[in-house]
Amino acid sequence: MSTHDDGFDQPTTKLSAGQFDGSGFSSGTGYAPAPLEPPADFDGGDGEENRWHGGLDFGLLILRVVLGGTMAAHGLQKLFGLFDGPGIGGFASALTGMGYTSQTTLLSWITGIAELGGGVLLVLGLFTPLGAAAILGVAVNIIYAKFAAGGRFFTGDGAGFEYELFIGLTAFALLFTGSGRAAIDKNTPWRRKPLPYALLGLLLAGAASAVVIVLFR
Template sequence: MATIPSNRPVLTAPVADQSALDLGLLVIRLVVGVTMAAHGTQKLFGWFDGGGISGTGGFFESSGYPQGETMAWIAGLSETLGGIGLIAGLFTPLAAAAILGVMINAIAVKGTGEFFAPKGIEYDLVLACTAAGLALTGPGRVAFDHYLPGLRYHRLAYGIAAIALAAVTAAVVLVIRG
C-alpha cells in the first residue's frame, strides 16, 4: 500500500499505467463535455440550430413542465456549465451531477418504452452513465481539480454525494413536472 499526503492509505493497482488512465479520462471528459456544452448553448442562445430560451421553453411546457422558460434556463445552464466543468476537469463531481440530473429528466420525459434512437433513451442513458462514472472516478490528473488542494485526490464519497445530489434534484424537478 502507498500513502498520499493526507496519510490515507490507498491501494495501488498495477493493472494499468496511470498515464493511460489519465488520458482515457481526458478523452471521455472532452467528448461528453463538448457535447453537453453544445446542447446547453442550443437551449440558451439558439446556437447549432437550437431553440433558444423561448423555443426550448415551449418544448418544456409541452412536456408538462411549468414555467418552460425557467426550466430552459436551468437545463441550459446545467448542460453548459456542467460541460465546461468536465472539459476543464474543474469541480468534476458537481459538473457530472449537473449533467446527470438533466439526463435523468430527459430519460423520464421520453419514457416511450423504446431503447434505440430517435425515440428511445439510448443516447441519454449513455450520457447519464458516463457522467455518473466520471463522478465516481474523478477527472484524472490532466484536470484543474488535480491542482486544487481539496480535490487533488478524488474521493469516492465526492462521487457518491454528486450522484445523490443529481438524483434528488432530478426527482424534485420531475415532481414539479407532475
C-alpha cells in the same frame, strides 16, 4: 575464511547472553538476523502493471472533453439558439410536449445553464463531481420524461432515450473515477479520493431531479 556465504548480506541485531535467535538455537556469536523492512516504494505485491499511469489520465481527459464539449454545445443551443438550436422559446415548447406543464421557460433556463456549466467544468476538470452531477441530473430528467411519455429505447423520431442513457452513465462513471491528473482538479481531495464526493454528487443529482419532476410536471 567464511563458512557461510549465500550472496545475501542480511543486517543483524545484537543478542544478549542467554537469548535465542528465533531459530531454535542459541547464538554463539551474540548476533541474529534483523527483520527485513520492505522498500519505501513497495506496492504491496500488486505489481507495476496495476499502478496508475498516464494512459488512464489521457483516457479520462478524452471522456471529459467529449462529454463536456457535447453538453456545453447543447446548452448553447438551448440558451442562445446557437448551432441551429431551438433557443429558450423552442425548448420550452418541446418541454411542454414532454409533459412539463409548469414554468417551462424557467426550466429551459435551468436545463441550459446546467448543460453549459456542467460541460465547461468537465472539459476543464474543475469541480468535476459538480459538473458530472449536473449532467447526470439533466439526463435523468429527460429519460424520465421520455419514458413516462411511452418512449422506447430505440426510436427513429428522437423519442428514444438511448442517447440520454449513454450521457447519464458516462457522467455517472466520471463521478466515481474523478477527473484524472490532466485537470485543474489535479491536487484536490475529490481527485485523489473521489468516492465520498461521488456519493455527494449522486445525492445532488437525485435531489435536483426529484425537485424538477415534482415542481414542473
